[in-house]
Amino acid sequence: MMTDFTPLMSFLGGTLIGVATVALMAVLGRIAGINGIASGFLTTQFNQDWAWRAAFLAGMVASPLIMLGVTGQLPEITVPSSPLMLVIGGFLTGIGTTYGSGCTSGHGVCGISRLSARSIVATVTFMATAGVTVYLTRHVFGG
Structure with a gap:
């Protein structure tokens, strides 16, 4: 199975991951580990800690829709x-x-x-x- 080489989109995606990681550490002093974010989201009560986790996860879910708005197409996913x-x-x-x-x-x-x-x-x-x-x-x- 071959995959397409997409240097621009890969660079942009990696940059966004890096910016989100640095921002989370700078603003909240937290590690952007998805496993820990999701786990805390599911086990934390509705408070400030839960809110940033919900926002982070919502951004992950919304990102394909943002891609649709920017490029006019959803990312192709082949499993x-x-x-x-x-x-x-x-x-x-x-x-x-x-x-x-x-x-x-x-x-x-x-x-x-x-x-x-x-x-x-x-x-x-x-x-x-x-x-x-x-x-x-x-x-x-x-x-």
């Missing part, structure tokens, strides 16, 4: 896996983020920029596991 594989992958990701004390956004974007050894190890583990998984599913199991 080359079966629904069962998506459920299994989501379950394994949930286990991994629980035992790894965070997700790729928390460790990879925020932790590495703070030179956290734990985050560097976690991100290397994420990336190595992703590489092995892609190789196995595309070349060994034929998916």
